[in-house]
Amino acid sequence: MSTGSWENNVRKVVPYTPGEQPKEKVIKLNTNENPYPPSPKVKRILDEYNCDKMRLYPDPDATVLVDAIAERYNVKPSQVFVGVGSDDVISVAFLTFFNSEKPVLFPDITYSFYDVWADVYRIPFVQKPLTADFKIDPANYKCENGGIIFPNPNAPTGCEESLSMIEDIVKANPDSVVIIDEAYVDFGAESALSLIDKYENLLVIQTFSKSRSMAGMRIGYAIGSEKLIKYMNDVKFSINSYTMTPLTQLCGAEAIKDEEYFVNTVKKIVDTREYSKKKLAELGFEFTDSKSNFIFASHKSKPASEIFAALKEKKIFVRYWNKPRISNHLRITVGTPEEMDELFAALKEILK
Amino acid sequence: MSTGSWENNVRKVVPYTPGEQPKEKVIKLNTNENPYPPSPKVKRILDEYNCDKMRLYPDPDATVLVDAIAERYNVKPSQVFVGVGSDDVISVAFLTFFNSEKPVLFPDITYSFYDVWADVYRIPFVQKPLTADFKIDPANYKCENGGIIFPNPNAPTGCEESLSMIEDIVKANPDSVVIIDEAYVDFGAESALSLIDKYENLLVIQTFSKSRSMAGMRIGYAIGSEKLIKYMNDVKFSINSYTMTPLTQLCGAEAIKDEEYFVNTVKKIVDTREYSKKKLAELGFEFTDSKSNFIFASHKSKPASEIFAALKEKKIFVRYWNKPRISNHLRITVGTPEEMDELFAALKEILK
Numbered sequence: 075m076s077t078g079s080w081e082n083n084v085r086k087v088v089p090y091t092p093g094e095q096p097k098e099k100v101i102k103l104n105t106n107e108n109p110y111p112p113s114p115k116v117k118r119i120l121d122e123y124n125c126d127k128m129r130l131y132p133d134p135d136a137t138v139l140v141d142a143i144a145e146r147y148n149v150k151p152s153q154v155f156v157g158v159g160s161d162d163v164i165s166v167a168f169l170t171f172f173n174s175e176k177p178v179l180f181p182d183i184t185y186s187f188y189d190v191w192a193d194v195y196r197i198p199f200v201q202k203p204l205t206a207d208f209k210i211d212p213a214n215y216k217c218e219n220g221g222i223i224f225p226n227p228n229a230p231t232g233c234e235e236s237l238s239m240i241e242d243i244v245k246a247n248p249d250s251v252v253i254i255d256e257a258y259v260d261f262g263a264e265s266a267l268s269l270i271d272k273y274e275n276l277l278v279i280q281t282f283s284k285s286r287s288m289a290g291m292r293i294g295y296a297i298g299s300e301k302l303i304k305y306m307n308d309v310k311f312s313i314n315s316y317t318m319t320p321l322t323q324l325c326g327a328e329a330i331k332d333e334e335y336f337v338n339t340v341k342k343i344v345d346t347r348e349y350s351k352k353k354l355a356e357l358g359f360e361f362t363d364s365k366s367n368f369i370f371a372s373h374k375s376k377p378a379s380e381i382f383a384a385l386k387e388k389k390i391f392v393r394y395w396n397k398p399r400i401s402n403h404l405r406i407t408v409g410t411p412e413e414m415d416e417l418f419a420a421l422k423e424i425l426k
Numbered sequence: 427m428s429t430g431s432w433e434n435n436v437r438k439v440v441p442y443t444p445g446e447q448p449k450e451k452v453i454k455l456n457t458n459e460n461p462y463p464p465s466p467k468v469k470r471i472l473d474e475y476n477c478d479k480m481r482l483y484p485d486p487d488a489t490v491l492v493d494a495i496a497e498r499y500n501v502k503p504s505q506v507f508v509g510v511g512s513d514d515v516i517s518v519a520f521l522t523f524f525n526s527e528k529p530v531l532f533p534d535i536t537y538s539f540y541d542v543w544a545d546v547y548r549i550p551f552v553q554k555p556l557t558a559d560f561k562i563d564p565a566n567y568k569c570e571n572g573g574i575i576f577p578n579p580n581a582p583t584g585c586e587e588s589l590s591m592i593e594d595i596v597k598a599n600p601d602s603v604v605i606i607d608e609a610y611v612d613f614g615a616e617s618a619l620s621l622i623d624k625y626e627n628l629l630v631i632q633t634f635s636k637s638r639s640m641a642g643m644r645i646g647y648a649i650g651s652e653k654l655i656k657y658m659n660d661v662k663f664s665i666n667s668y669t670m671t672p673l674t675q676l677c678g679a680e681a682i683k684d685e686e687y688f689v690n691t692v693k694k695i696v697d698t699r700e701y702s703k704k705k706l707a708e709l710g711f712e713f714t715d716s717k718s719n720f721i722f723a724s725h726k727s728k729p730a731s732e733i734f735a736a737l738k739e740k741k742i743f744v745r746y747w748n749k750p751r752i753s754n755h756l757r758i759t760v761g762t763p764e765e766m767d768e769l770f771a772a773l774k775e776i777l778k
Contacts, residue, residue, distance in 0.1 A: 077600065077626070078599075078600025078601040078602075078627060079600070079601040080523070080600065080601050080602055080603050080627040081653075082526075082601075083523060083524065083525045083526040083572060083573070083602070083603075084522060084523060084525065084657050085521060085522050085523075085525050085657075085661055086657075086660070087660050087661055087664045088660075088664075089659070089660045089661075089662075089663030089664045090663055090664060090667055091663075092483070092486050092663075092667040092668070093483075095482075095483060095484075095485055095486065102482075105483055107481050107482050107483060108481045109481070110481065111477060111478035111480070111481055112477060112478075112480050112481060114477075116477050116480065117477045120472045120473075120475055120477065120673075121472075121473070123472055125463060125464060125466075125468050125469045125472065126463035126464075127642060128463070128464050128468065128639065128640050128641070128642040128643050128677075129459050129460045129461070129462065129463055129464060129639040129640065129641060129642065130447075130454075130459050130641055130642050131444070131445075131447060131457055131459060131635070131641045131642060132447075132641075132642050132644070133447055133449075134444050134447065158510060158666060158668075158669055159666060159668060161665075161666045161667065161668070162665075162666045162669070165665045165666055169437060169546075170436060170437050171432070171435060171436060171437075172435065173435045173436065173437050174434075174435040190664045191664070191665070193664065194521075194661060194664035194665060220435060221435070247430075248429065248430025248431070248432065249430040249431040249432050249434075250430075250432055250435070251432050251435075274429070275430060275432040283483070287480065287481040288480050288481065289480070289481060289482055289483045289484075289668075290479060290480040290481065290482050290483060290484050290671055290672050290673075291480050291671055291673075292484070292668060292669070292670075292671055301433075305436050305437075305438075307441075308438070308439050308440075308441045309437055309439055309441075309546060310441075311441030311442055311443075311444075312439045312440075312441045312442060312542045312543070312545065312546035313513075313514075313517045313543070313546060314510060314511060314513045314514045314517055315442055315444040315513065316444070316510075316511060316513070316641075316644060317510055317514075317644070318644075319642055319643055319644055319671075319674065320642050321472075321642075321643075321673065322671065325480075
């Protein structure tokens with residue numbers, strides 16, 4: 075075996091750790107998946123798909139999917155960028171827009187992939203502390219910066235930020251691209267999409283992984299000014315021309331057209347979330363007023379780490395981070411009412 | 427609409443231009459797709475797929491696919507990296523391994539995505555001239571460098587390089603990662619996979635897009651030392667944890683297990699290629715001795731640009747680049763015998 079100094083030139087990184095995908099049968103409330111299946115119309119796409127077409131490259135512009143998203147959100151197709159999950163979309167946005175010497179700003183408690191992307195692309199960043207009740211202080215985002223990103227509702231806190239506060243931050247930063255990561259917005263927060271015609275530097279990112287029950291199909295999208303989208307596509311076409319299979323494009327287009335199914339599914343989850351809040355309060359938990367499909371909760375007496383371990387023992391997976399400020403919290407995905415009742419029964423036993 | 431200086435921080439690039447994907451019915455010999463469908467066993471995967479599972483995130487390690495590839499090539503799963511087409515795999519390899527101040531080396535006539543990746547990731551590079559008969563001169567790759575990549579067989583020339591020449595280059599460069607892009611290797615060249623246990627800095631990249639008829643499913647892979655693969659996975663998990671859908675993983679695994687179908691399909695294409703060489707020679711074309719699924723040909727009297735345009739007129743798409751040294755060449759994908767006969771009939775008319 076050869077030995078040389080080639081390792082000196084390797085880009086060394088500490089990768090993002092995704093939530094566990096257990097192969098055994100468990101109650102899985104750890105990665106904010108939707109407990110309901112996607113629109114039944116998706117199945118027809120697979121049934122009717124002619125596999126002979128797999129020999130051909132996909133449409134690199136993903137026209138069928140881009141058009142369906144544009145129609146749903148009443149924007150031009152040239153204002154829509156699609157990618158392999160919102161992680162792909164955010165990654166391309168980091169690479170495209172965050173090229174300043176000045177630091178990119180995001181909250182100290184937020185999606186834990188942001189600092190990983192900043193690290194892999196060697197982008198300077200500063201994490202701005204949330205307030206004691208896990209809210210964004212807009213004053214923190216009115217300093218020199220090379221870009222801004224935060225989710226709304228924030229993760230893992232579930233807290234919603236107001237549209238007026240978001241506009242305030244965008245307005246104060248005409249020299250940066252401001253990205254609102256709306257992975258969970260359909261569960262109860264107000265989207266910043268209404269502002270994109272007013273601010274050409276505002277990018278809104280959403281996903282099919284949560285409200286549309288398609289985490290396994292890897293579909294994310296960004297909507298913004300034609301200029302922003304053009305720059306992102308230029309970078310995308312400099313990395314991989316064909317990222318989305320025709321099957322994915324067709325399934326995604328079919329799913330987004332089924333508005334009724336989407337509305338019903340979201341309503342069920344929101345109802346279960348509100349029901350779960352009551353139950354968790356009865357069990358002695360405290361939590362933010364989540365507008366997402368998860369609840370970020372801490373127990374008034376039992377440490378989160380212990381509850382996490384005890385639940386895992388009982389084959390119920392929730393998410394726990396041993397990190398500053400949130401090491402006594404659990405992030406619990408909203409499952410079906412039946413799954414949540416099993417969770418509450420388990421918690422009752424653990425807490426007695 | 428706001429106007430600020432945000433555009434100053436945009437990563438500006440000239441993207442790769444993929445071959446046209448015409449939406450009308452044409453004879454498509456322009457993007458080196460396989461004219462035959464994928465293994466019929468793939469259809470069963472779609473038929474049997476339970477769409478309810480789409481709500482869950484994929485296995486981030488793509489275990490089912492990685493294991494199938496490892497078994498086929500008799501390597502450990504920890505020696506296999508999978509991505510969204512070999513473009514994704516090469517892109518991750520550029521980002522992971524080419525971090526030196528010294529230039530990365532690749533041929534002047536080669537896959538036209540290499541300089542695009544170097545550009546988007548701001549990697550210095552030098553293009554080394556092929557010889558007059560489009561071969562690699564190994565002496566060109568024995569200088570200081572930050573990495574080396576070339577395809578074997580090369581594209582768009584179709585020329586094969588010998589394994590001993592490749593080993594010579596790898597041996598001379600213990601301080602760099604050397605990548606052999608074997609997108610077309612199954613059509614007649616010798617793979618460098620036999621060298622990976624000897625050189626921990628040698629990475630071999632292959633794809634399902636050509637010999638396995640699955641360009642539309644976006645599956646590429648790299649095989650190398652466990653060290654190389656670990657570094658690539660670290661970078662991949664810093665960009666997008668879940669790049670491959672379960673459907674893609676399952677279809678890919680099913681396809682690679684069908685060795686008999688693969689061998690037969692490749693044989694048909696090789697036979698058609700050799701038949702096509704005879705026909706093209708009769709029509710007054712000159713070409714390299716392609717070991718790939720395309721033929722890189724120039725006509726002794728009629729300019730390639732004119733033939734390209736006349737064929738397009740007749741709804742036959744081949745590939746043409748108006749670039750130094752190759753502006754009088756056409757790259758013609760090997761289709762079915764019937765498609766090739768239509769091509770030859772059209773050429774006969776154009777050349778008369």
